Amino acid sequence: MRILLIEDDREAAAYLAKALREAGHVPDHAADGDTGAAMAADGGYDVLVVDRMLPKRDGLSLIEELRNRGDHTPALILSALGQVDDRVAGLHAGGDDYLPKPFAFSELLARVEALARRRKPDAAETIFRVGDLELDRLGHTVTRAGQPVPLQPREFRLLEYLMKHAGQVVTRTMLLENVWDYHFDPQTNVIDVHISRLRAKIDRGFGDPHLHTVRGAGYMIK
C-alpha cells in the first residue's frame, strides 16, 4: 500500500515510516501542511496519515480541501489532543478515523489497513465468508460448517466487524469504538472476555480455529 505520512516531528515520522516499510507498505513523508497537500493532490495514495497540528497548514483544513476537491482517499488523523470533541471535529472535517497520541504502532497499522480495506466496494456485501464460517448480515444468522451458531446481538456485531476485516488485525480499541461506540478505555479486560466467549461459540468443536489472538496487537479472523 502507498501511504502518505504528513507529520512534522521528524523522529516520529522516521520511526513510523520504517515500521510501515517493515510491514510491507510504501510510505512517503511530508514534514509540513503545504508539502503534504501538494503530495496528496498528486494522488496515488491508498491511505493518508495526517497529524492534526502541522506547520504552515493544519491537518483538518488539508483534509477538508481534499474532500472539497472530490478526493476521498481515506485519511487517519493523528492528534495529541485526543478528546472526544476533537475526534468529532476531525471526523467532521472529512477524516475517516482518529488516533490520539501517543499510540502503539500496532494500533496505527491495524487502523491504516482497515481504512484501505474500507475503500473496496465490498462494504455492501450481505454475506461474509471466512472458510467454513458464514455470517448473513440480513438474516442475522451465523453458521460454521453448515451448522447454525446462535449468537447474542452484541456477539453478532462483534463477529460481523471482525469478518468485515478478515485477514486484518483488529485492535481492542477498534472493537470498543466500532462495536460498542465507546471511546474510553475500560480498566478491566472486558473485550478479551467478550472475544473468548465468541471464540467458544464459533471455534470450539470445529477443527481449525478462525479467531486468532495477535500478541501485543489484537485479534484477527482468518
Added chain:
Amino acid sequence: MTGLGKVVRTTAFKLSAIYIAVFSIFSVFFVLYISYSTNVLLNQQLRETIATELLGLSDQYRVGGLPAVVDVIEQRAHQPGASLYLVTDVSGRILAGNVTEVSSYVLSRSGTEPIVVRYARYSGDVGQRTAMVQVVRLQGGFLLLVGRDIGERDQFRQIVSRALVWALVLMIGLALLSYIFVSRRVLKRIDSLSATSRHIMLGDLSGRLEVTGSGDEFDRLAGALNAMLDRIERLIYGVKDVSDNIAHDLKTPLTRLRNRVEQALGARPDTDGYRAALEATIEESDQLIKTFNALLMIARIEAGSPDGATTEVDAAAIAHDVAELYEPVADVTGIDLVVEAPQPILIEASRELLSQGLANLVDNAIKHGAPADGEARRLRIAISAAREGDTLVLRVADNGPGVPPEDRERVLQRFVRLEKSRSQPGSGLGLSLVAAVARLHHGTIELGDGNPGLVVTMRLPLK
C-alpha cells in the same frame, strides 16, 4: 480639567444632566402654557368690560347728548379702580375724562377692535402706564375712548416668569442633590466592587465582594460575581492540586521506569533481559499515558467543555449497555451483575461520559469489592437507573467492604486511594472522573453505605 472631565464621564453626572434637561423642558413648557392661557382669558375679560361700557355710554349719548355722557364720565372717572374715559371734539380737544395724555394716533383709530396704548392720568403720573382702549366716533364728530389699565395683567405675567425662574433653580438644585446621592451612595458601591475585583485579580483569590443584604441589583451582581469567583478558585486550586499530585503520583512510576532501564543497561548484555526490561517499560509507559489521559479528561470536563456534544439519550439504555459490556467478565469471575432500569429515561447528556462514569463505578466495584481469600461471599453488583421526579438517579451498589464514612468525600479527589486498595492497579482517578461527569451534568454524586458495601449515587437533573 482632567478632574472635570472625569466628573463629566461618570454615570451619576450623565444621569443628573439628563434629568435636569428633561424636567427643565417640561416645566418651561408647563409655565408658558399656563401664562398663555391666563393671558387669553384676561384679555377676553378686558374686551368684554370695555365693550359693555362703550355700549352704555353710547346709549347715554343717544338719549342725553354730550352733557349726559360727560356727567357719567365725571362721575365714574373719580371712583377708585376706575376705567379710563376720554371724550374729545373733532379737533382733538379734551372735553372730559381721566386721561391727560394719549397719542392722537390712537384717537384716529376708532373702530371695533381694542388696542394697547401708553397713557398718563390726570394726577401727575411720572411713568406712562399701559392700557387697553377702544375708541368710537359718536354722532357729531365727538370721539369717545374707554379703556382698562392692564398693569395688573402685566404684574401677573411677572409673577409667572418669576415662578419659572424659581422652578428652574429648584430643578437644578434637585439635580445636584440627586447627583450627590447617586454618586455618593450608588456609584460608590460600584467603585468598591471594581476596587475589590482589582484586588482579587492581583492574586487574593479568597477575597469576595461585599453583599449588604439589601437584595438590590448590586447585591445580586455581587452574588453572581462571588459565585463566579468560587468557581474560578475551585478551578485554580484544581489545577494546583493536579500539579501537586502529578509531582507525586506521576514521578513515582517515571522513577520506576527510569530505574528499570538503567538497571537493564548496567547488566550484562542479554537479549532476554533486554526484552523483558523493554516490555516492562512499554507497559509502565502505557499506564502512565492512561493516567495522563484520565487527568486531562477530568480537567477538561471540570473546565466545562463537554467531550462530544450532549444529545438526548436514554439513561436506561446506557445502564443496560454498560452492564452488557461487563457481563462476560462478571460471568467468568463469579460476580452477580444485575441491572434495574425498566423504564426509558430520556436526558440531555453525553452518552460517552455517562457510560464511562458507570463503567468506572462497575470497575471499582469489581476491583475493590471482591471477596477476600476464604471469604464465603459472592460479589453482587447492581446498576440502576431510575427517575425520581425531575431527577435521574444512576446508582451502582455492591456488597463489598464499602468505604468508611470519613473517607467518602476524600476518595472523590484526584489520586486519592485508600490504603487497602493501594495494591490494586489503578490511578486513583476513577471516582474523580465520575464526580466531574456528575458536575458537568449539573448533578451531584454521593457515596453511601450499602450495609454492607458501597452505594454510589449520581443524581442528575432531567431539565
